[in-house]
Structures are given as C-alpha cells and as structure tokens.
Amino acid sequence: MRPFSYARATDLAQAVHLGRQTGQGQTDAPVQLLAGGTTLYDLMKLDVMVPDRLVDLGPLRPKLSSITPSAEGLHLGALAKMAHVAAHPVVQADYPALAQSLQLAASAQLRNMATLGGNVLQRTRCSYFRDPTWAACNKRNPGSGCAALTGFNRNHAVLGTDSSCIAQYPGDWAVALMALEADVSLTGPLGSRRLPFASLHRLAGGQPQFETNLQPGEVITAFFIPASKRAQRSVYVKVRDRTSYEFAIASAAVALEMDGDLVRQIRISLGGMAYRPWRAEGAEAVLTGKPLTEANAEAAGRAALAGAAGHGHNDYKLTLGPQTVVRALMQAKALPPASRKA
Ligand SMILES: Cc1cc2nc3c(=O)[nH]c(=O)nc-3n(C[C@H](O)[C@H](O)[C@H](O)COP(=O)(O)OP(=O)(O)OC[C@H]3O[C@@H](n4cnc5c(N)ncnc54)[C@H](O)[C@@H]3O)c2cc1C
C-alpha cells in the first residue's frame, strides 16, 4: 500500500467537489470515493488501485442510507448497507429477488460493511487484473493486452466480451436490479440525474478501463425499484463452486407475472456469465404469451445464451447458463401469485 491523503466529505456538495477527479470507474483515477471500503481497500493493498486521495462518504450516511417503500416503489439510499436491505421485511416480501441477491453475496461481515453504491461498482475478480505482476491487462494497464484470453479463464464471461477484455461482472445485486428495471440517481458537478440502471455499466468496446457511464465526480445517491406484480413474484438463483462466501459462476434473476397459465410479462437477467449485468430480452420474448412449461423454459434458456462464446476453460458456462435460467424460471413459477393489484 502506498501513501495517500484522506478527507471526510461533510455533505454531498463537498463529496462531489472533492471527488471531481474520480474517473469513470477507472483503476488509475487519482481520487476514489470510499464507502464500505471492502472492494477499494483490497485493491489498494494489492497495488492495483493507487489513489492519491480517498474521499470518505461516511458522514453522508444518515441522509443517504434510507430504505423507503411506497405504493410506487422502493427507494434505497446508496449508502444503505447490504445486510440492512436484505433483512428489510418489505424488500423480502415485495422484491424477493433483491433480498436474495444480497443475502447470497459475500459474507455476513462484508454485508454489514458494504454499501449498495459500492456494490454495483465492485471490480472484476479476474486474477490477472488483481495481480499487477501480470503486465497484460487492458483494464488495469490500457493497451497492454489481455492475459486471460490465452490464460486461465474458467470464471470469465461468455456474453458481451470482445478481444480487449473477457472479464465477468462479479456482483449479484446488480443482476436483480436489471430484472426489476431499477433506476439509479447520481449527483455530480453538473447537477443531478436519474438513469435506468441498465445503462450504468458499459461494454468494453476496446476500452475496458472505462467500466461505467459515471462522469468524473458523480456520486451514486440512490436506487429506485418500481413496484409491480412481477417484482413481487421474483427470484434470484446463484450457482457457485461452494455454497457460501463465493462469487457466482452463473446466476439468473426472474420477475414473473402470469395471466392464468400464460406468461403475461417476464424479465430475465444473468450474472456470472457476462461482461456487465445482462438482461436476456431474447429469452423474455420466447416466453411472453406462452405457458411456462419446462420445454418453453429450456427454449428460453437457450435464447438467453444466444451469441455466447466460450474461451476454453469457461466453455462449461454455455451449458450451465441455460440450466440456471431454467432453474430460476421453475422457481418463479412455483411461487404464489402476487398479491398486488397492479
Ligand atoms: C471476499 C469477498 C467476497 C465477496 N463476495 C461477493 C459476492 O459473492 N457477491 C457480490 O455481489 N459481491 C461480493 N463481494 C463484493 C462486495 O459485495 C463489495 O466489495 C461491496 O459491495 C462493495 O461495497 P463497499 O461499500 O465496500 O464499496 P467500496 O469498496 O467503498 O467502493 C467500491 C468502489 O465504488 C466507489 N463508490 C462507492 N460508493 C460510491 C458511491 N455512492 N458513488 C460513487 N462511487 C462509489 C468507490 O470509489 C470504489 O471505487 C465480495 C467481496 C469480498 C472482499
């Protein structure tokens, strides 16, 4: 770890001001915002991130950590802790995929420390990214190549990759946010804006060092998840190498609204398999207006992985991915119908 200076932001305006040299999730940005620290400190200790200054968001917590359900939806402050949100009775009852994705992530200690905003901005677990003794990593060292392409890539993505980077997005909660069509609120030097969560993360596009569409200095302040029948009948399924304290090798979130025996509306998203949190619209189209039979679920699983490409060690995801989607669909089907009217 290298020397750095530390500042505590007393309010949001000061956080934006002090944080204006933060990049768009870039590894080499000279200033980093500090929330729970569970991603940031790790990467600083590994010498992967070497900021000159940390801007601690801790003093903003009283204003930015509320959990506020209403008839329209769920408002979550970006500094709310993962554990608090996962344990909230309204989240569990009306947005179960959200609660499950948080509960299945990391460990109890980490969930007690880590915040929602930090969670969606966590970095890839690609071991070449996390070990600076490997020269070739376009995400850490732009233009240097990608060691994973010809190296060990068992945990890497099969969707949304290009030759500049095949890293997988590692988080769980973002996958549930995609299926529940969340929005994210930001405040930065040019003011505040709200955008669909689906547009927060970028594809690599030859520049994997830019991971998000955050502008320099922008702070994530909140998430909003609209209330709906399908949010109430939602599920998050996570497949991993061991049953706790492990990242997903495949995951799927499903939000389902039935009309009798037919699928009225459905949202499906994937984790552990894609470069960024991934919505599987092709799979949704396969099921809409049809009965949710095992055969139709299998067809949707295949559609969800359409265009996927393995890189050798991760070829197994081409089989595991569709199976994970089928499992999530069957679990959603087995849930009782939503009690909401609309
Ligand atoms: C051993 C281990 C296992 C894990 N397992 C899982 C798992 O199974 N599933 C899973 O989903 N996650 C897992 N995680 C990741 C963990 O969930 C994240 O580290 C955590 O959510 C990050 O939140 P934080 O508040 O600690 O972020 P920090 O480390 O404080 O920040 C992370 C990044 O986000 C930026 N940032 C933070 N808050 C804001 C904000 N409000 N606005 C703008 N930028 C911000 C910071 O500048 C930093 O770059 C694991 C982590 C560890 C260490």
Ligand code: SF4
């Ligand atoms: S997959 Fe991405 S993060 Fe991993 S070595 Fe290649 S460029 Fe770096």
